[in-house]
Amino acid sequence: MLLAIDFALLLEKLILVVVVVFASLGIAMYTTFAERKVAAILQDRRGPNRAGPFGLLQPLADGMKLFFKEEIIPNFSSKFLFVMGPALAMLTACMTSAVIPWGDKIDFFGRTVDLQIADVNIGILYVFGVVSLGVYGIMIGSWASNNKFSLMGGLRAASQIISYELAMGISLIALLMITGTLSLKEMVVQQQHGYWNVVLQPLGFLIFLVCAFAECNRTPFDLPEAENELIGGYHTEYSSMKLGFYLFSEYINMFVSSVVMATLFFGGYDIPFFDESVLSPNLAAILGIVALMTKVIAFIFLFMWVRWTIPRFRYDQLMHLGWRILIPLALFNMLATGGVILFFNK
Amino acid sequence: MSIIQIIFLLLSVMAVGSALMMITSKNPVNSVLWLIVVFFAISGHYILLNAQFLAIVNIIVYAGAIMVLFLFVVMLMNLNAETEPIKNRRLQLIGVTSGGALMLIIISAVSKIDVEQLVQINAGDSGLIKVLGMNLFKNYVLPFEISSVLFLSAMIGAVVIGKKEEIDIKK
Numbered sequence: 001m002l003l004a005i006d007f008a009l010l011l012e013k014l015i016l017v018v019v020v021v022f023a024s025l026g027i028a029m030y031t032t033f034a035e036r037k038v039a040a041i042l043q044d045r046r047g048p049n050r051a052g053p054f055g056l057l058q059p060l061a062d063g064m065k066l067f068f069k070e071e072i073i074p075n076f077s078s079k080f081l082f083v084m085g086p087a088l089a090m091l092t093a094c095m096t097s098a099v100i101p102w103g104d105k106i107d108f109f110g111r112t113v114d115l116q117i118a119d120v121n122i123g124i125l126y127v128f129g130v131v132s133l134g135v136y137g138i139m140i141g142s143w144a145s146n147n148k149f150s151l152m153g154g155l156r157a158a159s160q161i162i163s164y165e166l167a168m169g170i171s172l173i174a175l176l177m178i179t180g181t182l183s184l185k186e187m188v189v190q191q192q193h194g195y196w197n198v199v200l201q202p203l204g205f206l207i208f209l210v211c212a213f214a215e216c217n218r219t220p221f222d223l224p225e226a227e228n229e230l231i232g233g234y235h236t237e238y239s240s241m242k243l244g245f246y247l248f249s250e251y252i253n254m255f256v257s258s259v260v261m262a263t264l265f266f267g268g269y270d271i272p273f274f275d276e277s278v279l280s281p282n283l284a285a286i287l288g289i290v291a292l293m294t295k296v297i298a299f300i301f302l303f304m305w306v307r308w309t310i311p312r313f314r315y316d317q318l319m320h321l322g323w324r325i326l327i328p329l330a331l332f333n334m335l336a337t338g339g340v341i342l343f344f345n346k
Numbered sequence: 347m348s349i350i351q352i353i354f355l356l357l358s359v360m361a362v363g364s365a366l367m368m369i370t371s372k373n374p375v376n377s378v379l380w381l382i383v384v385f386f387a388i389s390g391h392y393i394l395l396n397a398q399f400l401a402i403v404n405i406i407v408y409a410g411a412i413m414v415l416f417l418f419v420v421m422l423m424n425l426n427a428e429t430e431p432i433k434n435r436r437l438q439l440i441g442v443t444s445g446g447a448l449m450l451i452i453i454s455a456v457s458k459i460d461v462e463q464l465v466q467i468n469a470g471d472s473g474l475i476k477v478l479g480m481n482l483f484k485n486y487v488l489p490f491e492i493s494s495v496l497f498l499s500a501m502i503g504a505v506v507i508g509k510k511e512e513i514d515i516k517k
Contacts, residue, residue, distance in 0.1 A: 081379075122475065125402045132410025136382075139414070143375060143421050151421060158418045162411065182475065 008111075016117050020097050028251040029059040031300055035251075038304040066244035074237050076146045085141020086238065086245035092134045093252035099123040100259050101185045103269045103288040107281055115285060116185060123184040124176070127260055128169065131215055135161045137249065138217075138224060142234035153233030156315070157224035160214055163322035164221075168211035170330035171204040174337040175264060188268035196272075198265040203333045205265045207326055212257045214322070217250060219307040223315060258299035259292070266295050354394060361387035374420045378413060385409040399475040 033048070036058070040047025048055040073079055103115035120126060135158055142154025178200055179187050191197060198205045214221040225233030232238075235246045262268060269288030279287070313321070361384055368380035385408045392401035482490050 081375075120398065122398050122402050125399070125406065129402050129405045129410060132406050132414075135414055136417075139417055139421070140379070143417075155418060155422060158414055162414060162418075165411070 012111075012113055013117060016113075016115075017098075020102070020117060021094055024094065024097055024252055024255055025248075027255050028248060029063070031251045031255060032062065032247075033059045034300070035304050035307075038301065039308050042305070042308040063244070066241050069240040071240040071242070072237075074146055078144045081140050081144035082237075083242070085137055085144055086242045086249070087137075088140060089134070089137025089249040090245045090252075092130055092137060093249040093256065095130045096127055096256045096260070099126050099184055100256075100263060101188055101268060102292065103285045105281060106285040115289070119183060119185050122182050124172065124182050124187075124264070127184075128172065131168075132161075132165055134215070134253065137246075138234045141238070141246070145234075145237035147237050149230045149232075150234050150236045153224045153230050153236070157217065157234060160217075160221065160223065160318060160322075163319060164211040164214035164326070167207055167322065167326035167330045168215070170327065170334055171201075171207040171211070172264075174204045174330075174334045175201055177334075177337050177341055184263055184268075188263060188270060191267040192270045196265065196267045196270075201265065201333075201337070203329065204337075205261075207330050207333065208261065208265070210321075210326060212261060213303070213306065214318075216253045216257055216303070218254065218303055220310045220313045221318065222312060223318060254300060254303050255296065258296045258303070261299055262292060262295040268292060350394060353390070357387045357390040357394070361391070375417065378416050378420055381416075382409050382413050385413070396474070399478060 033056070037047045037055075039045075048058040051057040051061045073082055098117045099120055101116040101119070106113050106115055138157040139154045142150040142157070145151075175197060176182065178197065179190055181187060181190075187197070217224050223233075224230075225235065230236070235243055238246060269285075269292040271287060271291045277284070364380045364383040364387065368377045368384065371377050371380060385404060389401040389404045389409075392398070392404060
């Protein structure tokens, strides 16, 4: 039978996708504003305060500015790849949110709606796969720019992400040994009934956090766009909204990796020291989303705090940290976790 | 045609088409990018066969890591269509003959397979992570360990070769 699809389910998932994508775009938009405000507070300034009350319309003004700028495509570059670079960066940034459980089931006019787009049984591997594809946007764009500084930035991004992906994967293996599942939803449910994974895996969390900073190209790991060495790094040749896409995808990546860390290590939509099952399901789901968002905002603040506190690493320091410190630590963490599980026969 | 057949056809056209593009495109960077598309199409086939683990590992390892390294090397050497050396006719002829011979062998082997027995669309569970883990670590644990030792020795070999050149430069 052709097209035997449950159309109600399709519609439900479609609405969920639209809501999630637009919510992450909106949050990323206001993260840029928050970044400037946090920077201002840490540097004892006022920050943007002209556009709208408290400067709240600043992101809109920035977006408008980027839209109306002249679009420049270099003569000696592959035009298709030049446009595809930022598009890919944006696509991979938005794709991860498909497997994240945003909340528990919600009862919507008699229809139970799962607040998760796809509960695939390989959820965490999917996240890992998309993260590993994230570097293509930067690499393709930097190569298509036909500029030496861009190429340097792209190569730096590639080697950095490959180096830190390894430690990230190994720290995840230790987590998987404890939870025994690859589904993000099941991990959250386990943490609701037991301890948060950060209690069981403190070292694993620390490694994951450092690697997440590196994968998002955030300071102190922002060598791909080190502006005082490489002009603008991989986006030197970009202008207008294509540049906007690159800058914006960084903020979406930051949001998504905060959500992933909250889900994996901090109980996801679990409210600490509180049994959600006494509430009505809808209220519990909404409070769960609020709890998840609170954790995410705390992580995003951490990202900004670090950016405006710690200076950039030198390139050899970056490689030293990745290969000589993080990977052996992650391996040790994995072996120790395996040993403890075997010893207590958990 | 059922929807699975339509998806299968789309994926197959995508895989074969981008494989051809990969071979024929002059620019090595474009070749690498087309090869990535091929891996995605193959992962799609794995999902159709209910082997999600294999599909995602194919993307992580091949599309995500190995192809990034390929792209890295190609970009670092800055290969272009203009600087690519033109191989001589005899080498091209040898390449075509040996490739054609390999294709003949593969076709003759594949044509003998009973397709009905082999392909279980969306039914088999051999690609699921639990079944795969049980198989690898119980039934096939010896070949698995031997192949991992092989990988380790290949890694050490690569490091040794890399070190040797460094010493030569210092001299």
